[in-house]
Amino acid sequence: MRRNHRNQNKNFLFDYKPKCTIINGDSRGNLVNCKENVDLIITSPPYADARKKHYDSIHPDKFPDWFLTFHESFWNALKPEGSLVINIKDKVVEGVRHRFVWRTIEKLMNAGWQAIDDYIWHKTNPMPGYWPTRLRDGWEYCFHLAKSKRPFMNQDAVKMPMGDWAESRLKKLGEGDKSRNNSANQSGFGRDLSRWVGKNTVLPSNVLSIALVGKNKGHPAVFPIELPSFFIKLLSSKGGLVVDPFAGSGSTGIAALSLDRDCLLIDTHKEYCDLAYTRLFFEAPIYADIIYSNISSIESIIQEKMTKKTKQKSKRNGEMFVEDLLAMTTPEFIQNVKEARAIYKAGKSKSHKKVC
Ligand SMILES: C[S@@+](CC[C@H](N)C(=O)[O-])C[C@H]1O[C@@H](n2cnc3c(N)ncnc32)[C@H](O)[C@@H]1O
Numbered sequence: 001m002r003r004n005h006r007n008q009n010k011n012f013l014f015d016y017k018p019k020c021t022i023i024n025g026d027s028r029g030n031l032v033n034c035k036e037n038v039d040l041i042i043t044s045p046p047y048a049d050a051r052k053k054h055y056d057s058i059h060p061d062k063f064p065d066w067f068l069t070f071h072e073s074f075w076n077a078l079k080p081e082g083s084l085v086i087n088i089k090d091k092v093v094e095g096v097r098h099r100f101v102w103r104t105i106e107k108l109m110n111a112g113w114q115a116i117d118d119y120i121w122h123k124t125n126p127m128p129g130y131w132p133t134r135l136r137d138g139w140e141y142c143f144h145l146a147k148s149k150r151p152f153m154n155q156d157a158v159k160m161p162m163g164d165w166a167e168s169r170l171k172k173l174g175e176g177d178k179s180r181n182n183s184a185n186q187s188g189f190g191r192d193l194s195r196w197v198g199k200n201t202v203l204p205s206n207v208l209s210i211a212l213v214g215k216n217k218g219h220p221a222v223f224p225i226e227l228p229s230f231f232i233k234l235l236s237s238k239g240g241l242v243v244d245p246f247a248g249s250g251s252t253g254i255a256a257l258s259l260d261r262d263c264l265l266i267d268t269h270k271e272y273c274d275l276a277y278t279r280l281f282f283e284a285p286i287y288a289d290i291i292y293s294n295i296s297s298i299e300s301i302i303q304e305k306m307t308k309k310t311k312q313k314s315k316r317n318g319e320m321f322v323e324d325l326l327a328m329t330t331p332e333f334i335q336n337v338k339e340a341r342a343i344y345k346a347g348k349s350k351s352h353k354k355v356c
Pocket residue numbers: 025026027028043044045046047055056219221222223224245246247248249250251252266267268269272
């Protein structure tokens with residue numbers, strides 16, 4: 001059934017429980033059932049030639065063509081007014097920036113995608129380091145692409161408080177502020193500040209200042225939950241469907257469920273799907289349904305992680321995350337969460353339905 005994000009009834013909050021399906025597989029083959037059902041695809045694909053130890057990496061020269069192999073699945077899954085947000089960063093090759101990211105976006109545009117805007121994720125705590133010809137890398141792209149030039153957008157959902165500066169500035173409006181006129185330096189940009197009087201909130205800019213995830217979550221490239229949250233609020237509405245086709249540790253799932261959207265998470269690595277399930281089990285709202293058919297029980301994943309930790313002592317398995325789990329996962333705690341969630345085991349519950 002087609003979803004209509006503008007068609008929400010008053011009892012929405014009482015009768016709707018968000019659900020998330022986690023699929024261990026290739027997203028190209030696992031989106032076929034989502035025919036024009038998806039409001040937003042938000043994702044961070046594997047960056048070219050990065051994290052080779054952890055998952056497949058693609059040479060920067062080959063990246064644009066590789067990414068284009070996902071185009072059809074993404075296009076067919078999205079609603080006509082849906083959006084695709086790609087968080088990515090280009091790479092330094094032999095001391096200079098390789099522009100595979102720009103080439104990928106160009107190719108997507110040639111395939112029919114509209115480039116709605118380029119957002120910058122400004123990392124407030126960039127990694128330390130020294131490079132002879134560059135400074136610390138403090139930002140990444142988030143490209144907003146869409147099937148149409150007017151995708152769904154709820155700007156009210158991301159408005160922010162105006163701030164004290166505005167109050168004092170708006171008290172002192174001069175004549176030149178009260179109509180839209182050219183700026184003093186004749187740049188051609190003008191503004192009518194009087195339109196802001198009496199308003200408490202303003203639109204944010206397309207630069208998002210968000211700190212990097214400080215804690216090891218058991219995946220090498222976790223993005224902060226605030227990043228998908230921003231785009232989920234802006235580009236979908238409650239009850240909508242959000243997909244992350246390169247889901248990793250499931251950050252998008254936590255964001256979507258917390259904001260009352262359904263979601264579909266896909267990753268080729270079972271280890272990361274297990275991790276996503278574990279994170280969602282503990283971090284997503286208690287009323288959310290999490291459907292992951294590959295797993296027999298949360299206990300078995302935790303047990304496996306703990307065994308790996310003692311056997312390998314490898315950072316890759318997310319020691320700090322496992323420490324957190326160990327602290328939380330008494331049998332009583334798990335039982336309580338389970339009961340509260342009324343967990344559905346794949347195929348056993350009649351009310352179990354995949355998101356698409
Ligand atoms: C940069 S990570 C995503 C991290 C995620 N944003 C998070 O917060 O944890 C990219 C993920 O894409 C997965 N991946 C690579 N190729 C894939 C494919 N064809 N289909 C599904 N997942 C894939 C990798 O296993 C990896 O976990």
